[in-house]
Amino acid sequence: MTESSHRTTVIEAEVREGTYGAKVAAVEPGGAEFIPLGDRHGKPYQQFWTWVSPNMEFATIFVGIIGVWFFGLSFWMATLAIVLGTGLGSVSMGALAARGPKYGVPQMVLSRIGFGFIGNVLPAGLNAIVAGIGWFAVNSVSGAFALNALLGWSKPLCLVIIVVAQIAVAFFGHNFVHIFERWSFPFLVVVFVIASVVIMSKADVSAPAHNSLGGFLITFGAAFGYAAGWNPYASDYTRYLPPDTDRTATGLWSGLGVFVSCVLLEVVGAGAATVTSIGKYANNPTAGFTSHLATPLADVTLLAIALGAICANALNVYSGAMSFLALGVRLPLALRRAIVALVFGLAGFFLALSGLHDAGTKYTNFLLVIAYWIGPWLGVFFADQLLRRGKQVAGLLFDRRHNPWAGFAAMAIGTFVGIFFFANQTEYVGIVPKHYPNFGDLAFEVGFVVSALLYALLFRLQGEASVEETLRIPGEEVTAAET
Numbered sequence: 346m347t348e349s350s351h352r353t354t355v356i357e358a359e360v361r362e363g364t365y366g367a368k369v370a371a372v373e374p375g376g377a378e379f380i381p382l383g384d385r386h387g388k389p390y391q392q393f394w395t396w397v398s399p400n401m402e403f404a405t406i407f408v409g410i411i412g413v414w415f416f417g418l419s420f421w422m423a424t425l426a427i428v429l430g431t432g433l434g435s436v437s438m439g440a441l442a443a444r445g446p447k448y449g450v451p452q453m454v455l456s457r458i459g460f461g462f463i464g465n466v467l468p469a470g471l472n473a474i475v476a477g478i479g480w481f482a483v484n485s486v487s488g489a490f491a492l493n494a495l496l497g498w499s500k501p502l503c504l505v506i507i508v509v510a511q512i513a514v515a516f517f518g519h520n521f522v523h524i525f526e527r528w529s530f531p532f533l534v535v536v537f538v539i540a541s542v543v544i545m546s547k548a549d550v551s552a553p554a555h556n557s558l559g560g561f562l563i564t565f566g567a568a569f570g571y572a573a574g575w576n577p578y579a580s581d582y583t584r585y586l587p588p589d590t591d592r593t594a595t596g597l598w599s600g601l602g603v604f605v606s607c608v609l610l611e612v613v614g615a616g617a618a619t620v621t622s623i624g625k626y627a628n629n630p631t632a633g634f635t636s637h638l639a640t641p642l643a644d645v646t647l648l649a650i651a652l653g654a655i656c657a658n659a660l661n662v663y664s665g666a667m668s669f670l671a672l673g674v675r676l677p678l679a680l681r682r683a684i685v686a687l688v689f690g691l692a693g694f695f696l697a698l699s700g701l702h703d704a705g706t707k708y709t710n711f712l713l714v715i716a717y718w719i720g721p722w723l724g725v726f727f728a729d730q731l732l733r734r735g736k737q738v739a740g741l742l743f744d745r746r747h748n749p750w751a752g753f754a755a756m757a758i759g760t761f762v763g764i765f766f767f768a769n770q771t772e773y774v775g776i777v778p779k780h781y782p783n784f785g786d787l788a789f790e791v792g793f794v795v796s797a798l799l800y801a802l803l804f805r806l807q808g809e810a811s812v813e814e815t816l817r818i819p820g821e822e823v824t825a826a827e828t
Contacts (some may be wrong), residue, residue: 354814356740365520373518376682377670379743379818380449385587387523389594392442394530395523395582396575396602399660401533402653403487403631405607408571408712409614410621410630416560420550423615426564431607434572437723439600441576445583446590450742451664452580453671456722458741459729459800462673464753468722469671472577473689475715477665480574481658481693483711485511488654489697490631495647504697510655512690515662516683519585522659529656536649541613544637548616559778562785563713563769569789570716572607576723578664658693665689673745710770713786717768720789721759724796725752732804740814747814751803759796763788 360381363374367386412423441452448455453469460468485507492503514525583595614634621633631650635643666685670676676685729752741747769778769786778784804810 354740354744355817356742356744356814357817357819359743360819367520369520369524370517371520372516372683373520376676376685377451377454377667379816380584382588382818385446385449385585387586389586389590389598391523391527392583392595392598393602395526396438396599397606398526398529398533399653399657400603400606400610401529401537401649402484402657403491403634403650404484404654404657405571405610406614406617406634407487407630408567408607409611409616410618410634411567412560412564413554413615413618416564417555417557418560418564418615419554419556420548420552420615420619422554422556422561423564424612426561427568427611427615428608430565430568430570431572431604431611434569434574434576435600435604435607437573437727438576438579438603439596440727441579442583442599443592443596445580446586446588446595447592448580448739448742449584449588450580451584451667451671452577453668454742455580456671456726457747458733458738459725460752460756461748461750462745463748464750466672467753467756468577468718469668471718473665473668473672475574475718476577476661476668477686477689478693478696479711480661481511481665481690482697484654484657484661485693485697487631488651488658491647491650491654494632494635495644495651501698504694507651507654508690508694508697511658511662512687514655514659515666515686515690518663518683519582522663523582525659526656529652533649533653533656536645537610540635540638540642540646540649541609543642544613544634545616547620547637549619550616552619557785558783559769559785562787566716566786566789567712568607568611570712570714570719571611572603573719573723574712574715575603575660576719577668578660581664581667582660662686662690662693710772713768713770713788716789717764717792718756718760721756721763721792721796724759724793725756725800728797728800729804732801732810737813737815739816741812742816744814747812749807749809751800751807751809755796755800755803758799759792759794762795763790763792767791
């Protein structure tokens with residue numbers, strides 16, 4: 346579209362049907378549509394426990410273990426990588442979550458503004474697979490390991506128990522997910538804080554290490570990948586807040602929830618790795634982590650790890666379903682979100698079943714792969730937000746004719762360049778680290794920069810700067826949301 350074809354159009358929102366409000370013991374109706382103003386409720390501070398509880402699990406701890414076990418970093422070098430990587434992913438998390446109350450739609454629907462209805466298939470499709478199936482499998486495995494270590498039951502049986510509980514929470518939907526995270530919060534925090542104090546009192550923070558820039562950058566990327574793995578879900582859990590909710594408070598509580606929980610447990614994981622044998626506990630690192638605790642505390646910690654996995658996967662399955670429905674798939678069923686969540690949960694179960702062996706290497710690769718595509722997606726998303734500042738953009742959320750190619754092209758090219766030249770993992774080593782191993786893995790950083798710059802160029806070439814669309818909410822006045 347050229348500058349001369351400037352248009353300001355009013356688009357009618359697709360509004361979620363049914364009455365839901367603050368009900369907890371009810372299945373959330375609808376799918377990825379706009380949340381009616383009469384159903385809006387909640388406070389920004391509730392985002393804190395919504396993002397702390399799902400990180401109170403062993404998958405978080407293992408991010409800290411990675412740097413010490415696999416890359417030979419010292420405790421302090423691993424901690425620095427963890428704080429920086431998590432901080433970056435938490436800042437972007439807060440910025441994304443802050444937009445939820447104003448626009449009232451899931452994060453992957455917000456992505457349509459820059460990518461268009463068709464182009465959004467790239468990030469929304471990736472997130473549907475990564476969140477609803479990939480992350481679900483990862484956390485299910487960690488929860489199964491915890492139950493296996495606690496009860497001695499077979500890992501497949503433990504996996505079934507964890508999966509059934511996770512799907513049940515996600516099936517009910519938004520309000521039940523929030524209340525489940527709140528109920529779990531005090532138990533998880535108390536148990537993990539006590540366990541952390543005990544483990545850190547035994548950690549050898551001055552243990553000999555082989556620090557390298559490459560190991561630091563890979564650990565940094567893994568920490569960012571874990572924190573940023575929540576970014577494509579951000580507004581899924583803030584979109585029910587009233588439109589006039591303070592954006593700063595919403596973003597701050599969301600970002601802090603991710604940052605505090607991830608840094609706490611990842612640093613403890615790095616500490617535990619300094620006094621835990623990788624050989625002895627390679628097949629069940631969860632048991633290795635709790636081996637430093639007295640039996641009663643170890644058992645309670647294993648129970649907390651299993652509960653934390655359920656908290657995490659309730660979000661993963663819910664948001665995986667949101668991302669799938671954000672593709673624009675029209676399902677006439679009133680319970681379409683709940684049914685899609687069920688299907689994703691079953692798919693994730695079979696993937697998790699195959700991942701009960703060699704979990705450590707697969708998990709490290711998975712964290713890096715997440716960063717590979719989220720980095721370029723964020724580059725496009727934030728560049729678009731900056732370029733459209735002051736513009737009327739809410740109508741673009743539901744305009745199926747809005748199909749610019751700039752976002753898709755920039756993200757695809759940025760992802761390719763980052764991986765081809767700078768990826769560094771067991772499955773693929775890019776051209777740069779193949780010749781200069783000290784570069785580590787810079788795929789997501791390069792992907793972010795390339796995608797953002799390329800999008801800024803294509804945005805202007807395509808004439809997107811002239812496009813403005815407002816949104817009409819049936820039964821309400823026309824809204825004129827600005828970025």
